[in-house]
Amino acid sequence: MGKVRQADIARVAGVSQATVSVVLGGNRTGVRLSERTRLRVLEAAERLGYLPDPVSSRLASAGNNLLGVYTFTPAFPDIADAYFPILAGIEAEAAALGKDLIMFTASSAAPDRIRRTRLADGCLFLGRHVPVDAIADLLAAGFPIVHIGRRTELGGRIPHVGADYVSASAEVITRLARAGHTRVRYLREPDDAPSSDDRERGVRAAAADAGMAVAVTRTSGPDLDATAIARWLDDGVTALVVEETDTGAVFEATWRALGEAGVSVPGDVSLAVLGRPPAGTAGPVISGFEVPRRALGRAAVRLLASLVEPGTGEPSPHRLLTCPPVAGETIA
Amino acid sequence: MGKVRQADIARVAGVSQATVSVVLGGNRTGVRLSERTRLRVLEAAERLGYLPDPVSSRLASAGNNLLGVYTFTPAFPDIADAYFPILAGIEAEAAALGKDLIMFTASSAAPDRIRRTRLADGCLFLGRHVPVDAIADLLAAGFPIVHIGRRTELGGRIPHVGADYVSASAEVITRLARAGHTRVRYLREPDDAPSSDDRERGVRAAAADAGMAVAVTRTSGPDLDATAIARWLDDGVTALVVEETDTGAVFEATWRALGEAGVSVPGDVSLAVLGRPPAGTAGPVISGFEVPRRALGRAAVRLLASLVEPGTGEPSPHRLLTCPPVAGETIA
DNA sequence: CTGAAAGCGCTTACAG
DNA sequence: CTGAAAGCGCTTACAG
Missing domain, CATH: 3.40.50.2300 (Response regulator)
Known part of the structure; x- marks a missing residue:
């Protein structure tokens, strides 16, 4: 009981292999077929337990869905x-x-x-x-x-x-500007990818519009510590904007550093993420935007x-x- | 710049299509090939930007990985x-x-x-x-x-x-028996599937060994309420054993009913799940077993x-x- | 109105 | 030691 091919059906039904193909394919070319032939083919296919080979169909033209x-x-x-x-x-x-x-x-x-x-x-x-x-x-x-x-x-x-990271990121900056922030630190991925670059473009455009000063740090996380936080606050930074990354590492490092520095959010500094923080992050709901992944x-x-x-x-x-x-x- | 086939390479390299196949296929049959021919074919393939068609390879024998x-x-x-x-x-x-x-x-x-x-x-x-x-x-x-x-x-x-649900379920019952339980209510999926039946088999076998009385309720959840819980406790049941199901519905219903009935776990009644409770269930760590899904x-x-x-x-x-x-x- | 030919792009047994 | 034939199982244009 090996594989059953159209040729096997053809032999049993007494027709050509091509005719079998036409019948089983639902006769999409509109070929004239005697009902008798059609039935014989269908019956033989059923009896032999025919299983079409999707690879062949795909090769002989037609997609494979x-x-x-x-x-x-x-x-x-x-x-x-x-x-x-x-x-x-x-x-x-x-x-x-x-x-x-x-x-x-x-x-x-x-x-x-x-x-x-x-x-x-x-x-x-x-x-x-x-x-x-x-x-x-x-x-x-x-x-x-x-x-x-x-x-x-x-x-x-x-x-x-x-x-549309450009618009969404710009909107976050605009919110910050409306809240009165004029000096922001922006943490982004070190490498260039459209998803990162788009965010930066939105941030810069909105910051320029609002007359806000934005300093960019490219980081993947490890260098983010309490010292860095303290330095930024000394510089007059009143808000941190963090890019959402695949692993969430940058946000997590920032959040940890904030904790170590004993800085309260949003009391001492505002915080926004360009996207969402990693799942399972405890604490307040972080401001930002939803990426419509589904x-x-x-x-x-x-x-x-x-x-x-x-x-x-x-x-x-x-x-x-x-x-x-x-x-x-x-x-x- | 349509699709490039082996035949195109063959024409350019001045060999047969089959030779191209042999060369590009890494010569797995151990055919003798002049190095010159090999190089010419490889170079032509490279220059034309040949992309093998996986569908054809699959049809002409060989798996498709x-x-x-x-x-x-x-x-x-x-x-x-x-x-x-x-x-x-x-x-x-x-x-x-x-x-x-x-x-x-x-x-x-x-x-x-x-x-x-x-x-x-x-x-x-x-x-x-x-x-x-x-x-x-x-x-x-x-x-x-x-x-x-x-x-x-x-x-x-x-x-x-x-x-191995049989052994794992039996082990849970044995634990209950060791803790002194002799009367247990067992909640399982209403339909028969090996994963449910195996659990029941393990439960029954271990209960028989331990001289424990097990009453089975087939339920998908909705009928589980405080009244049911109270009735079982009145009957002298000291432990509930709940099957883990795809959706976790039975466990959730049980847990809710327990809460509504004001019954404390494990103070008033012991609870085990044949598997794990649904993710995100708050409260104590439920006794049971891990299904090694990965x-x-x-x-x-x-x-x-x-x-x-x-x-x-x-x-x-x-x-x-x-x-x-x-x-x-x-x-x- | 029907059936047999050609061909999809490959691989591998087989002649030379 | 190399190259051309046959064939994987289908579909669809084409003769009858």
Whole structure:
């Protein structure tokens, strides 16, 4: 009882293999078929326990209803908190569209693995940085891709669905300005990625508008201690603005340093996070904004699906979703 | 700049398409190749930007390094708490083995969708119940599958990696017996699934050994109220044993009813859960056991991988992992 | 109105 | 020691 192929059905039903294909494919080309033939084929297929081979169908044209998901870091163990809602959104929308998902486990961002994404009809990419060359190859080959998070590489030709960090970050600064702050310390990731750069752009623009002085510290956390805090306060800083990062390390280091320095929030200094603090952070609700991760996942799947099956009006290959503000209790 | 095929490389390099395949495939058959030819092919492939088509390779023999994951309920939105560690384990092990994952989103357990799993080299199944017919087809076709959770269907022919609920549940009862309890109320899921039945078997066996009276209530939660609690206590019950369920609903209902009844734990009544309470449950550490979900995920992937690539000694197609006891504070 | 040919892009057994 | 044939299981344009 090995695999049953269309050819086996054809033999039993006394027709050609191609006819079997037409019948089982639901006759989408509108071929004339005698009802008798159709029934014989269907019955034989049922009796033999035919299981179509999706790989063959995919090769012989036609998609396979598979969308790839490529994360540049293991999605689950490490930064699960940040990725989980995105994956949840991706899965929900994929299920709604009747698509299955291929998760490409990216132990490394090796080009070889990225090329494997072509097994699917299209692929979602997810990560702080993007391997430009491999993506360029995919793009050049006409393979549909969507990056989750804004991308500026390749002259902005990478389709993406991102969060509008510029506006959301500007809004946080404006709130601070309205509360009377004129001197702010801004802590951001040391490396350049659109998600960090966008925040900085929003911060600078709003600060300039408000006549606020913003000094930037690039840090990944370890150097943040009570001494640093004390120095900033001595300099006349009245508010700290911290970028939300994948691991939450910068916020955690800041929060700890604040505690060690015996500085009260928002009594002695105001605090805002450009995003949300890591899950499970105790204490007051930190002011900032929500990143609509679930919606990002859903929107990305929708965009990718429309790229895979063109027709119903080409959507913009670039979308930015709004980040709802979180008032919080740490701006005073 | 359309897709570049091996045939294109062959034309440029002045060799046959098959030779290109041999060269690019790393010459695994040990064919004699002039170094000059090899280099010419490699160079042409590089220059043209060749991207191998994984679908074709898969069809022309050879696996595709893809393992399927089929959950009978949407994995992410709903019962994520229970599935998340399993998926984390699956992903970690798959990454370690260099395999990618296809997540089949099971909006319905429709046989069609299950058949699609054959796109992968093998598939993991995950769910309280299993669609026996579709699984039987897969098994008959020689398609490698592994179920996460013990399965008894099809005469026990379904390969699986499960948790040893029988022993773990028995151990909980033994603990209760040692603490002097002789009359216990046991709350379990209303439907029959191996994970529930195994627990009950362990409970009954250990209770019989200890001369303990166990009364069983099948419930999904809603009927659990202060009245029920009071009735049981009146009956002389001194301990409650609650099954861990996917949603945690039974435990939550019990915990609430206990509160409403003003019954203190473990002062007035002891409490154990056959597993762990839902995440985020406040109060004392509930006695019970840990389900090694991450390890289940990893072990299932390893078993599936060995089924896909036989050779290195056939492993047992049935494995049960031990559930470490959690002493907790609610048995007295 | 129906059925047989060609081809999707590869791999691997097989002639030369 | 190398290169061309056959074939994986399908779909869809095309002859009859």
